[in-house]
Amino acid sequence: MKSNKQRRHEIKQRRWARMEAQREAALRPAMPHGALAADVQRLELIHGAPFWLPGYYVDISYRCCDCGAACVWTAQDQKWWYEQVQGSLYASASRCKDCRARHRAWRQSHCDAAEMAALRALWRARPDASARARVHAALQSKAPDLRSLAAQALAWWWVQFGDKPAHAQLEALSLERSWAPRIDRILRRQVELRPGVHRVCRVVAYPRVTMGAALSGH
Numbered sequence: 001m002k003s004n005k006q007r008r009h010e011i012k013q014r015r016w017a018r019m020e021a022q023r024e025a026a027l028r029p030a031m032p033h034g035a036l037a038a039d040v041q042r043l044e045l046i047h048g049a050p051f052w053l054p055g056y057y058v059d060i061s062y063r064c065c066d067c068g069a070a071c072v073w074t075a076q077d078q079k080w081w082y083e084q085v086q087g088s089l090y091a092s093a094s095r096c097k098d099c100r101a102r103h104r105a106w107r108q109s110h111c112d113a114a115e116m117a118a119l120r121a122l123w124r125a126r127p128d129a130s131a132r133a134r135v136h137a138a139l140q141s142k143a144p145d146l147r148s149l150a151a152q153a154l155a156w157w158w159v160q161f162g163d164k165p166a167h168a169q170l171e172a173l174s175l176e177r178s179w180a181p182r183i184d185r186i187l188r189r190q191v192e193l194r195p196g197v198h199r200v201c202r203v204v205a206y207p208r209v210t211m212g213a214a215l216s217g218h
């Protein structure tokens with residue numbers, strides 16, 4: 001037989017537990033059933049501190065922009081793209097597998113690997129007239145990859161050597177959506193240029209709330 005005091009104590013305990021559970025549920029955004037949790041710390045390391053990071057991944061349906069086929073960008077593929085490939089947060093799947101292969105072949109046929117390597121090599125040294133001419137030519141190129149590498153050369157010249165012509169040229173460019181974030185990161189010195197490594201990012205530490213932060217218990 002329980003005393004009144006004991007009973008009151010138990011009721012209080014249960015009420016506490018219920019309130020705790022409610023409080024925790026309110027703090028934690030619901031992750032949909034079957035979703036794949038994102039490694040938010042890794043994402044922060046890769047992408048610096050953008051205003052948004054995915055907290056989890058769910059399968060996304062889309063139509064191929066070339067042939068119109070119905071496709072699914074799976075949660076696993078998204079995780080691989082954002083966390084392993086370190087792909088842009090602004091990019092999403094737009095082509096089916098076959099069209100992607102065709103598109104890549106087209107890009108490669110229009111883009112010369114030797115020229116790409118040559119442009120990357122220009123990043124490290126103070127620009128001379130021939131380097132400037134090469135970058136200028138690449139900026140006029142039809143290949144987006146070459147235009148991107150040329151713009152990155154300008155950003156690196158400004159960041160490393162305070163090269164004013166490069167800065168002026170960069171300001172006059174209309175930055176393309178696919179590479180504007182990368183240029184921005186270089187200019188804000190969130191990326192380090194090391195031999196042979198093009199994607200080394202520093203973590204920029206300022207507080208920010210992400211959906212995943214609550215999920216991973218921070």
Ligand SMILES: [Zn+2]
Nearest residue numbers: 064067096099
């Ligand atoms: Zn397609």
